[in-house]
Amino acid sequence: MKISLPFVLITASLAGLCQPAAAQIDLSGTWVGTGQEGELLLGDFTGIPYNAAGRARGYSYSQSQLSEPERVCLFYTQTQLFNGPFGLKISKQTAPGSDKVISWTLGGWEDRAPMIIWVDGRPQPSKNAPHERTGYTTGHWEGDTLVSYTTHMKAGYLRRNGSPHSDQATMTMHFLRHADLLILAAEFDDPVYLTEPLYWSRSFRATRNAVEMLDGPCIQGDEGVPEGAVPHYLPGKNPFVDEMNRVFHIPVIASQGGAETMYPEFRKKIKDTFVPVERCLTCGGRGGPPAPPAAPPAPGAPAPPR
Amino acid sequence: MQSRRRMSGIVFALAVIGLVPVAWPQTGANADALDVVQVRPNFWLIAGAGGNVGVEVGADGVVLTDAGSAAAASRLIAAVAKLTDKPIRYIINTSADADHVGGNAALAKAGKTFFNVSGPRADMARAMTNGGAAAVLASNDVLRRMSETAGKGTAFPADGWPTEAFFQPHKTLYLNPEGIEIFRAPAAHSDSDSFVLFRHADVIMAGDVLDTTRFPVIDTAKGGTIQGEIAALNRLIDMAIPGEPLVNQGGGTYVISGHGRVCDQADVVEYRDMVVVVRDVVQDMIKRGMTLDQIQAASPALPFETQYGVVPGATKAFVEAIYKGLTAKK
Numbered sequence: 294m295k296i297s298l299p300f301v302l303i304t305a306s307l308a309g310l311c312q313p314a315a316a317q318i319d320l321s322g323t324w325v326g327t328g329q330e331g332e333l334l335l336g337d338f339t340g341i342p343y344n345a346a347g348r349a350r351g352y353s354y355s356q357s358q359l360s361e362p363e364r365v366c367l368f369y370t371q372t373q374l375f376n377g378p379f380g381l382k383i384s385k386q387t388a389p390g391s392d393k394v395i396s397w398t399l400g401g402w403e404d405r406a407p408m409i410i411w412v413d414g415r416p417q418p419s420k421n422a423p424h425e426r427t428g429y430t431t432g433h434w435e436g437d438t439l440v441s442y443t444t445h446m447k448a449g450y451l452r453r454n455g456s457p458h459s460d461q462a463t464m465t466m467h468f469l470r471h472a473d474l475l476i477l478a479a480e481f482d483d484p485v486y487l488t489e490p491l492y493w494s495r496s497f498r499a500t501r502n503a504v505e506m507l508d509g510p511c512i513q514g515d516e517g518v519p520e521g522a523v524p525h526y527l528p529g530k531n532p533f534v535d536e537m538n539r540v541f542h543i544p545v546i547a548s549q550g551g552a553e554t555m556y557p558e559f560r561k562k563i564k565d566t567f568v569p570v571e572r573c574l575t576c577g578g579r580g581g582p583p584a585p586p587a588a589p590p591a592p593g594a595p596a597p598p599r
Numbered sequence: 600m601q602s603r604r605r606m607s608g609i610v611f612a613l614a615v616i617g618l619v620p621v622a623w624p625q626t627g628a629n630a631d632a633l634d635v636v637q638v639r640p641n642f643w644l645i646a647g648a649g650g651n652v653g654v655e656v657g658a659d660g661v662v663l664t665d666a667g668s669a670a671a672a673s674r675l676i677a678a679v680a681k682l683t684d685k686p687i688r689y690i691i692n693t694s695a696d697a698d699h700v701g702g703n704a705a706l707a708k709a710g711k712t713f714f715n716v717s718g719p720r721a722d723m724a725r726a727m728t729n730g731g732a733a734a735v736l737a738s739n740d741v742l743r744r745m746s747e748t749a750g751k752g753t754a755f756p757a758d759g760w761p762t763e764a765f766f767q768p769h770k771t772l773y774l775n776p777e778g779i780e781i782f783r784a785p786a787a788h789s790d791s792d793s794f795v796l797f798r799h800a801d802v803i804m805a806g807d808v809l810d811t812t813r814f815p816v817i818d819t820a821k822g823g824t825i826q827g828e829i830a831a832l833n834r835l836i837d838m839a840i841p842g843e844p845l846v847n848q849g850g851g852t853y854v855i856s857g858h859g860r861v862c863d864q865a866d867v868v869e870y871r872d873m874v875v876v877v878r879d880v881v882q883d884m885i886k887r888g889m890t891l892d893q894i895q896a897a898s899p900a901l902p903f904e905t906q907y908g909v910v911p912g913a914t915k916a917f918v919e920a921i922y923k924g925l926t927a928k929k
Contacts, residue, residue, distance in 0.1 A: 350902035353876060363836060363868045366843050401847040419636050421646045423861040425849050448869050459906055460866070485906045510844035521833050523875040527883050528899075 317437045318470045320397060323504045324497035325380040335454050335533035338550030339543065340491075347457060347486030348549055352531045354455030357524035360516035368404040368511075370449030371428050371464060375479060375493040377405060380504055388413070397432065397439070401508045410441045417444055424460050439468040451481070451491065456550075459485035473499035489552045542568050633671075633678050638853055638861055641775070642800040643682060648675045649698030650857050653804045655797055657775025660688035661710070664795045664804035666702030675702055676709045686711040688774065691781060692737035692761065693806025693857065695744035695754075695791045695821075700737075703759035707732035729758050736770075737761040738783055740791040744821065775799075782838075784808055787831035788815060788857075790822025794831075796838060803854045805835055809870060811859030814877075814900065814907040817920035825878055825924035832871040839864035873903050881921045891922050 338351055358364060369377065382400035387393055394412060401407035406426035418429055424445045432441035443464040451458050462483035469476045474496060481491040518524060526532075537548035544563055553559050634646040643654040648667030652675060655662040661683060667675050679687065687710025692700050710733030714724040725731060742764040745755040765781075772779040777799030784792040788807040795804040807816060808831045817823040835854060841864045842851035854862045862870075880899040889897070898904070900914050908914035 344905065346902055346905040353902050358872070361868065361872075363841065363864060366841065366846050367865050367868075368846070406847045406849075419634050419646075421634050421636050421644060421651075421860045423638075423853060423863060424866065425863075426846065426865075427849065447865060460869075461906070508847055511846045512844050520837075523872045523879075525872075525876050525879070527880060528897075528901075 317434050318439070318468075319385070320383045320439065320468055320470060320475070321385050323380065323382050323500050323502070324475050325500050325502075325504065326378065327496040327498055333452075333454055334536050334540065336531065336536045337452070337454055337543075337548050338456050339537065339548050340555050341451055341456055341550040342487050342489040342491060342552035342555055343456075343550040344486060344488050347483075348551075349528070350457045350486065351455055351550075352534060353525045353528070354457070354531075355524040355526055356455065357518055358455070360518040361523065362513055362515070362518065362520055365513045365516060366511035367447075368406075368426070369453070370426070370446045370458070371405065371408055371430075371443055372449060372451055372458065372481070373402070373405040374399070374408075374466075374477065375495050376452055377402060379405075380500075381475070381497055382504065403509055403511070407508070408443070410439070412439075417442075428464075437470070441466045441468070457486055458483050461485050475499070489555070491555075540570075542570055633674055635678055635682070636861065638802060638855070639800045642797065642802050644855050644861055645675060645678055646858075647671070648678075649701060650693075650696065650807065651804075651855055651859075653795070653797075653802065653855055654679055654682060655775060655777075655779075655800060655802075656683045656685060657777070658685075659774045659776070660685045662689045662691065662772075662774055662779065663687060663706060664691050665693055665699040665806070666690050666706040668698045669701035669705070672702035672705035676706060679706075679709075687733045688713060689772070690733060690735045691779075691793075691795050691804075692735065692741050693793050693795065693804060694789055695737075695741040696789070696807060697755075699806065699857070700741070700745060700755065700759060703735050703761075704729075704756060707735055707759070707762075709733075728762060732758075732762075734763050735759070735761045736763045736765070736772075736781070738781075738791060738793055739764045739766050741793075744789075744791050782834070784827070784831035784834060786822050786824045786827030787817075788823050788828065789818045792831065794835065794838070801840075801852045803835065803838055803852060805854050805856055805862075805867075807857035808832065809835065809854065809856040809862065809867060811856045811862065811866070811870070812907075813858070813910045813913045814903070814917035815874060816913075817917065817924070819920050819923050823920065824927075825874075825921045829871065829874055829878065832867060832874060835867050836864055836871060839867060841865065873907065877903065877917070878921050878925075881918060882925055885922070885925055891919065894918060894922060 335356065338348065379402045384398050385394045386396045386398065388395050396412060397410040399408040408427055408430055410430045410432040412432045415431065417431060422445060424447050426447060428443040429445040430441050430443040432439055446460060446462055448460045449458055450456055462481065465480045467478045476494060476496050478494040481493065535545050537543040538545055544566055547554050547563055632647055636644045638644055641656050645652040645654060648671035650665050650667060652667050653664035661679060687706060690703055690706055707729060712728040712731050712733060714728055716724040716728065716731040728734065742761045745760050746753050768783045770781040777797060780796040780798065782794045784794060792806055792808055794806065808828065810816065815828055817825060817828055839852040839854050842849050851863050854867055856862055877900045881894060884894045884897060884899060895915060895918055899918060900908060904914050
């Protein structure tokens with residue numbers, strides 16, 4: 294009996310024998326972001342499902358906290374993948390003497406530590422293990438999608454405006470590649486500050502250009518906040534609570550966040566009270582209303598938004 | 600940069616084949632629900648035996664920081680024995696709390712003193728060391744608290760009391776071989792607090808001044824104060840060295856809390872900031888003439904309650920301790 298080679302291959306493939314051992318899709322390369330969702334307006338928690346503690350923590354935040362000497366080089370957690378302006382540099386690592394992929398690395402930026410996604414089946418560390426700037430990430434393939442799970446993050450920010458997340462937060466990411474387009478979709482859970490998961494997505498496009506990732510050293514400088522000082526706002530004293538209202542006419546009931554503000558139905562609730570701004574404020578500097586009055590500084594020296 | 604990349608590659612390769620525990624301190628030996636976390640090649644955290652216990656191992660033997668609760672002592676002894684066959688030589692206490700000193704007697708007896716207890720001066724050596732047990736080193740205030748009268752007897756049995764009590768603000772040892780420094784933290788969680796710095800391992804055992812599971816317990820009945828708590832946290836921040844300038848390579852001093860996870864300087868800053876913010880809010884309310892009841896009702900610790908206030912009564916006790924500290928007559 295003669296058995297053809299194609300038949301053998303097809304049969305073996307159906308039986309799963311020809312499946313790649315680990316990665317179905319090669320994610321390695323350099324990727325540039327096609328946009329980012331980072332928000333810098335203070336007091337903008339719109340669409341974040343905060344509980345009362347999360348909102349209160351956000352309103353107690355002063356941007357000058359970033360100038361505490363010990364925070365100068367602390368930067369951001371892995372949430373910055375979605376909120377930062379930079380691209381991605383992805384590489385894969387194989388076991389010694391083998392082509393089996395054991396991890397993927399998302400290179401670090403100057404304000405975000407690298408992320409290693411272990412796909413070799415290792416367990417998460419103990420709950421009592423340290424929380425590093427990298428977080429701890431494991432992953433597996435679901436078809437052509439790499440699914441990663443990050444724990445052990447440091448406390449940080451969901452946006453670069455002081456909107457907090459705790460060190461108990463976890464992030465599940467899906468890496469979906471379509472030719473030269475890479476989509477990262479994430480579910481972010483935080484039992485301390487969120488009542489529901491928060492969802493993000495961001496797209497990247499492959500590039501052959503050499504992209505400098507600025508993964509350099511950091512040296513603490515004196516940014517004006519003395520050691521031991523903790524800039525913050527007392528309850529009810531944050532002058533930026535209504536900044537979204539002043540700039541975009543978004544009512545505080547929306548900008549204060551909460552699960553309700555995530556869903557389209559919420560627009561109906563504020564429709565009758567919302568008055569659109571007269572001119573586009575985010576159209577490349579083509580105008581807009583006068584800037585809101587300068588707010589009084591928080592205790593400690595002020596620092597410009599990063 | 601070239602050499603840095605090359606080094607990273609070597610470290611990564613070694614981590615892959617398991618020669619160095621570079622990527623993360625992993626959970627190691629586990630004994631009956633105790634969580635044993637390797638923090639450094641010669642240093643472990645054992646959680647679940649009451650307060651956190653630090654285990655430093657070297658050629659001279661084992662140096663424990665704290666001894667857990669009395670009820671967990673046998674499990675703790677078994678867990679240490681799985682890490683090394685070296686004897687326990689020293690137990691250093693960070694406070695006089697039962698969940699930190701309760702295991703002193705049993706752990707010390709499971710160890711062995713450096714003194715010769717069978718030689719010509721055996722009687723004296725036995726008397727100094729509870730019959731040849733490992734030494735228990737702590738501040739005089741720990742000894743005072745453990746030996747103070749409680750009911751018909753003392754707060755703790757005498758065989759668990761410190762055998763080496765010191766009065767100085769700073770005490771040192773050199774074992775294993777590394778410098779071990781003990782720093783007093785006056786009037787913080789209590790009046791008996793100390794930090795223990797292992798200079799080679801680069802680990803600080805912080806005791807209950809730092810508790811990542813809850814708001815700090817400021818035991819005002821035993822001399823704790825909010826001012827001392829903040830000063831102690833600032834001292835910890837000063838002592839811990841962050842992983843700079845190569846921030847993306849990690850590293851830095853580890854700070855092990857009295858309860859909860861292993862921290863670094865950034866985590867202590869996060870905790871210190873929380874304490875200061877709540878202190879400031881309470882202080883502002885006091886200035887506005889609010890009573891303690893009114894302050895409690897106004898939830899001054901609201902931004903942090905879902906993380907540090909989950910233990911029943913923790914928020915109320917913390918706010919009350921702050922209030923007492925800020926309104927006490929000087």
